[in-house]
Amino acid sequence: MFLATLFGLPLDGDQLALFQQCTARTKPDPNGYREAHLVCGRRSGKSFTLALTALYLATVRSWLHYLAPGERATIMTIAADRRQARTILRYAKGLLSETPMLKPLIENERSEAIDLTNRVTIEVHTASYRSIRGYTIVAALCDEAAFWRSEESASSPDFEILNALRPGLASIPDGLLLIASSPYARKGALWNAYRKHFGKNDSPVLVWQARTRTMNPTIPQSIIDAAYDEDPASAAAEYGAEFRSDIESYINLEVVQACISLGVFERAPQTRWRYIAFTDPSGGSNDSFTLAVAHRDSDRFVLDAMREVRPPFSPESVVEEFARLLRTYGISRVTGDRYAGEWPREQFRKYGIAYEVSARPKSDLYRDLLPLLNSRRADLLDNSRLATQLVGLERRTARGGRDSIDHSPGGHDDLANCVAGVLTTVAGRQRKVRTGSCGYGGPVTETDPRTGRPINHQPTRIKWVNVREADAPAARGAN
The missing domain is CATH 3.40.50.300 (P-loop containing nucleotide triphosphate hydrolases)
Incomplete structure (x- = not known):
């Protein structure tokens, strides 16, 4: 017919x-x-x-x-x-x-x-x-x-x-x-x-x-x-x-493009920043092995470096390569998912890097990343594969009413998952700044990770003491 x-x-x-x-x-x-x-x-x-x-x-x-x-x-x-x-x-x-x-x-x-x-x-x-x-x-x-x-x-x-x-x-x-x-x-x-x-x-x-x-x-x-x-x-x-x-697009291309620093492919490490890393391990046959490094600059969350190694590859060699990059940013601890049980911990431990398992599934990471992208508080690198993977994500509503966010059938999200992990980890850390004069601290300002707004607490008195380098160990013990 x-x-x-x-x-x-x-x-x-x-x-x-x-x-x-x-x-x-x-x-x-x-x-x-x-x-x-x-x-x-x-x-x-x-x-x-x-x-x-x-x-x-x-x-x-x-x-x-x-x-x-x-x-x-x-x-x-x-x-x-x-x-x-x-x-x-x-x-x-x-x-x-x-x-x-x-x-x-x-x-x-x-x-x-x-x-x-x-x-x-x-x-x-x-x-x-x-x-x-x-x-x-x-x-x-x-x-x-x-x-x-x-x-x-x-x-x-x-x-x-x-x-x-x-x-x-x-x-x-x-x-x-x-x-x-x-x-x-x-x-x-x-x-x-x-x-x-x-x-x-x-x-x-x-x-x-x-x-x-x-x-x-x-x-x-x-x-x-x-x-x-x-x-x-x-x-x-x-x-x-x-x-x-029950399936909707996670985010549109215009929002992602507005967060990209055009022409910036990687940011060199600087001593004034504290860097955080997140990795998405892979066994080397199907998915990519990815790593992302980021830091917080005031109320912005800045992506500094990314690595993606596509299969086939030797997982042990990739861990060694990633460990070298982490050391250049002064990072001794990396967060990742529960892939392969103890294997990632053992491999990163060989190079002096502690591996922590992320407590949040990737749907939660993507959900927490969305407000950072929509508000343009995420500063992304110029990487076409990252943009493609973010735009290709889909939001699904399960029968129980809970939303899940994942890549489309046949798609990939290894880079997107890694970037979502590192940026939301940076955003979720409490940032405390003590200000004052004459050696005493002023108000403690803590930023709410969900809204980015400051939370003011009562002033805390901090006494600063000058300690000679030779006396530093004794001073720490006395403290």
Whole structure:
């Protein structure tokens, strides 16, 4: 039914009713659509539909009259990574090789492409707006686009990818941009297309939204019922094809950029500051091993240095490197999470660095960092990966009503976690300043870590005594 609507085939009464249910439109365009968004639940057959569409366009339709001598028409299958995109290619290869009428069209099979004798190539691409330029594109088939990176600071935002595809399709009158995905958060290119085109009769862009069992009745209802019992919000997206309302962006790019000191990549240590460090350890195979150093300057919390070592690496060598950096800032104690039990303590202890376990989970660190960013009391270094990770964080509301903040599926937050840890640790430490004259102290000023406002206490009398260096140990003992 979706394919019939996409290519402008006539519909009977029952089919029209299903079309109205899945599109919220009264009637389809009899000429079909050049751009369509297929928003369906898991196991709906989206990837197979993309492969079938690719095969139809590659074998049944002819594109030779659009091609210059030596030029090939390209049908792109695009996903967040090549492994995911190859799923569509495997479907296409299977359909070609197992259909006797189509098998002779195969000219060459490669790991990530199929060349056909009619000068059409079905090819795998990753979701990057840089790598998809320069092709004569007759179709772009995008898989699971709701899970592409959508924040503006990402290296390849989803809207930039689609904006790069559309000019490549412009010279082909029958070119097709087809995007299929399970829904996720209410952000990104797929959500924007849904808001703009769903249910609009006069829109040239088709948005088709359907539950899993609407598209694929073979999925047992019992599995879907169990998913709804376990996590209703997740199941509504995974099987009900509903965009999630319990997931919001943590912070926008403009707020992060306002806290960045442009052109400042690291601050040299100075004797007047007391520095704090926070680390996010890793075993060297999956996540990065990160370290951040910061200090407090009045009511501002200044990030001085960051290190990120991406896998693969030797964890012992990274600890040695980080320990050298900590010593340059006069730091003998570092805070980190509970990763790998006693291992981080032992490794840092070898280099004279005490390792303390953070009592707060990272959701709390991100929550406490937010007011520092919004009030511009956090002074960040100029690091694009840090900005990307902060903007890519998501706030989720659990069934118990408690919020959690974490990276999006497939994302990373190693640097962001480390920076949140060090800045909130610095902000949480009580700062006491004693002022006075004639050798006596004045009022003690303590800063509330939550509001940044001073809390005044009664004056404390402090008597300053001059002690010669040689007498210092005895004086301490007497004191």
